[in-house]
Amino acid sequence: xxxxxxxxxxxxxxxxxxxxxxxxxxxxxxxxxxxxxxxxxxxxxxxxxxxxxxxxxxxxxxxxxxxxxxxxxxxxxxxxxxxxxx
Amino acid sequence: xxxxxxxxxxxxxxxxxxxxxxxxxxxxxxxxxxxxxxxxxxxxxxxxxxxxxxxxxxxxxxxxxxxxxxxxxxxxxxxxxxxxxxxxxxxxxxxxxxxxxxxxxxxxxxxxxxxxxxxxxxxxxxxxxxxxxxxxxxxxxxxxxxxxxxxxxxxxxxxxxxxxxxxxxxxxxxxxxxxxxxxxxxxxxxxxxxxxxxxxxxxxxxxxxxxxxxxxxxxxxxxxxxxxxxxxxxxxxxxxxxxxxxxxxx
Numbered sequence: 217x218x219x220x221x222x223x224x225x226x227x228x229x230x231x232x233x234x235x236x237x238x239x240x241x242x243x244x245x246x247x248x249x250x251x252x253x254x255x256x257x258x259x260x261x262x263x264x265x266x267x268x269x270x271x272x273x274x275x276x277x278x279x280x281x282x283x284x285x286x287x288x289x290x291x292x293x294x295x296x297x298x299x300x301x302x
Numbered sequence: 303x304x305x306x307x308x309x310x311x312x313x314x315x316x317x318x319x320x321x322x323x324x325x326x327x328x329x330x331x332x333x334x335x336x337x338x339x340x341x342x343x344x345x346x347x348x349x350x351x352x353x354x355x356x357x358x359x360x361x362x363x364x365x366x367x368x369x370x371x372x373x374x375x376x377x378x379x380x381x382x383x384x385x386x387x388x389x390x391x392x393x394x395x396x397x398x399x400x401x402x403x404x405x406x407x408x409x410x411x412x413x414x415x416x417x418x419x420x421x422x423x424x425x426x427x428x429x430x431x432x433x434x435x436x437x438x439x440x441x442x443x444x445x446x447x448x449x450x451x452x453x454x455x456x457x458x459x460x461x462x463x464x465x466x467x468x469x470x471x472x473x474x475x476x477x478x479x480x481x482x483x484x485x486x487x488x489x490x491x492x493x494x495x496x497x498x499x500x501x502x503x504x505x506x507x508x509x510x511x512x513x514x515x516x517x518x519x520x521x522x523x524x525x526x527x528x529x530x531x532x533x534x535x536x537x538x539x540x541x542x543x544x545x546x547x548x549x550x551x552x
Contacts (some may be wrong), residue, residue, distance in 0.1 A: 223411055227404055230311065252410055
């Protein structure tokens, strides 16, 4: 199935986080792969997105944004390594 | 390549349309003036939000087409026949209208001017937009980093930025350009119409030993085909950055 990539999450994640998460390294909780979030395989899922590990395909992130609510499931990422602004 | 992230959540800004420019019969550039714009890097995008009188709103992502320029930026919108947002932006929006946007978004698919390596830019259709921002930023910086662009379009009338690309390629400052016409080639074209291939990328791009920074942008199928051809030819996957367009996004 055609998928997008983690770049498309930047706007929605940018509303929630003070730093750019798409450039962060995410460690997949399933296979341990550490890749930049922008490389994740992203699928639209109703009013939100599901992001999958580009190596093992397991879900690393789910994001739904509706009205004045946001739901973020990060169970699939065991560690997020972010570059802080200097 | 680690660029410092911008600190602070993204919030919606309101820009004003200052100019409109038709690029092709179905693509139009919108120039915006956005008070509060924090600047951007070439390759980044914005989210646009349209809100109807009944409160219904739709959001779409569009790549920034212009090099950094204070609080000014340009977007190039490709009209999709079944689009919910693009027909409005490419046909109805007029100079002086407000437009809600959020950005700049995406610090990964960004050209780093400090990367000394040559760059290979591969565009599928409207995937040319963020790569054009990189080409314009390179020129604005006076950079001598060699850039090669491979630009796939269905037919010559689909080319966005044609005259500007021709002018930049003729400038002799290290930028070169190769078109791949996938359905209809113009008379006198270097090769018959056909899909992008390993041969074209080898001829028009850089060999793997030069370790180019590679940026591929376009529809998902195109991006994946090109990334596969490049890694198959020996390019380091870690040096290939991709941005996929799709029905839910750009």
